[in-house]
Amino acid sequence: MLQVAILTILLYAFWVLMSGFFTPFLLAAGFGCALLVAWLAHRMEVVDREGHPFHLTWAALAYWPWLVKEILKSAIDVARVILDPALPATPTVVRFRPRQRSVVGLVTHANSITLTPGTLSIEVGRDEFMVHAFTREGAAATVDSDMDRRVERFEGSA
Amino acid sequence: MSLALEALSWILIVSGSLFCVTGALGLVRLRGFYTRTHAASLVDSAGAGLLLAGLLLQAGWTLVAVKLVMIGLLIFFTSPAATHALANAALARGLAPDAEGEGVPSKR
Amino acid sequence: MFAVAAVALLVALGLALVRAVGGPTVFDRALAGNAIGTLALLMLAVLGFLTGRPEFLDLAILYGLLNIVGTIAVLKFFRFGNLGDPGEEEAGR
Numbered sequence: 001m002l003q004v005a006i007l008t009i010l011l012y013a014f015w016v017l018m019s020g021f022f023t024p025f026l027l028a029a030g031f032g033c034a035l036l037v038a039w040l041a042h043r044m045e046v047v048d049r050e051g052h053p054f055h056l057t058w059a060a061l062a063y064w065p066w067l068v069k070e071i072l073k074s075a076i077d078v079a080r081v082i083l084d085p086a087l088p089a090t091p092t093v094v095r096f097r098p099r100q101r102s103v104v105g106l107v108t109h110a111n112s113i114t115l116t117p118g119t120l121s122i123e124v125g126r127d128e129f130m131v132h133a134f135t136r137e138g139a140a141a142t143v144d145s146d147m148d149r150r151v152e153r154f155e156g157s158a
Numbered sequence: 159m160s161l162a163l164e165a166l167s168w169i170l171i172v173s174g175s176l177f178c179v180t181g182a183l184g185l186v187r188l189r190g191f192y193t194r195t196h197a198a199s200l201v202d203s204a205g206a207g208l209l210l211a212g213l214l215l216q217a218g219w220t221l222v223a224v225k226l227v228m229i230g231l232l233i234f235f236t237s238p239a240a241t242h243a244l245a246n247a248a249l250a251r252g253l254a255p256d257a258e259g260e261g262v263p264s265k266r
Numbered sequence: 267m268f269a270v271a272a273v274a275l276l277v278a279l280g281l282a283l284v285r286a287v288g289g290p291t292v293f294d295r296a297l298a299g300n301a302i303g304t305l306a307l308l309m310l311a312v313l314g315f316l317t318g319r320p321e322f323l324d325l326a327i328l329y330g331l332l333n334i335v336g337t338i339a340v341l342k343f344f345r346f347g348n349l350g351d352p353g354e355e356e357a358g359r
């Protein structure tokens with residue numbers, strides 16, 4: 001129920017900020033729409049701790065800056081390979097077992113891998129990730145990585 | 159707006175544009191589907207992120223800035239899902255990953 | 267200076283279009299289509315600043331929302347031949 005309440009508030013904030021008009025009618029209509037959408041989502045049974053992990057907000061705010069830094073670092077690496085006339089790409093496939101146990105943690109890890117240029121999660125399972133890397137070094141850095149440990153801490157901080 | 163903020167904004171916009179062009183260039187130059195996805199993710203994460211951050215500094219504290227943040231979050235959450243779906247669909251369809259060998263042994 | 271970003275995005279769009287036309291597999295085309303979607307979204311945002319009309323940002327948000335749905339729909343269509351099929355994993359439930 002807490003999730004439904006937070007979802008309603010977020011939807012309403014989204015409406016108000018997108019519209020940019022603050023007349024009483026539009027504010028009321030927006031709240032009605034937010035309530036309706038939240039109720040429909042509740043009926044569809046998609047509002048739960050897994051689909052709307054609001055309890056991870058603070059952990060996410062701590063994890064994202066680190067992720068942005070990683071994205072920029074690997075983006076420069078990939079750009080350097082693409083702009084090199086010799087095109088020294090060494091595509092490599094690697095399989096490994098992730099440390100996370102919860103679905104949210106696994107998805108966060110897989111999305112972080114894909115979001116970082118140079119690594120791409122092809123197949124994601126509870127026991128095994130299949131990752132395609134742009135370079136051999138990138139593949140080696142994906143296995144048992146700092147990211148893996150950070151996401152494990154991230155999901156554990158709930 | 160202060161000069162430093164203005165300069166930082168332009169640096170972000172220009173570097174974001176450069177990442178977009180580099181990513182698109184990689185899309186054309188690289189060989190093999192899976193290798194090309196890395197070039198596309200250069201556009202999706204680095205290019206889009208830096209460009210939107212630069213525009214965000216230009217917008218200042220307005221509703222425009224809020225919308226830019228929304229666009230950024232939208233790309234942040236959906237682009238890895240779309241790229242993963244693409245790669246997974248290609249694998250399910252039997253397109254073998256282009257690799258020079260499974261060089262790294264998996265740790266168990 | 268916004269014009270510089272707009273020109274860079276146009277060049278990038280052209281390059282992505284080369285890959286979309288060239289293929290060779292359907293996944294290459296879908297990948298290029300996805301990249302074109304992201305680049306068009308950025309183009310709309312930059313155009314909004316270039317012409318001083320922030321309404322373009324609303325179009326950019328809409329474009330971003332449609333982009334992922336479009337990519338997933340195209341992938342599903344090419345995998346199953348229609349959009350009504352629930353897919354392999356769910357069929358076994």
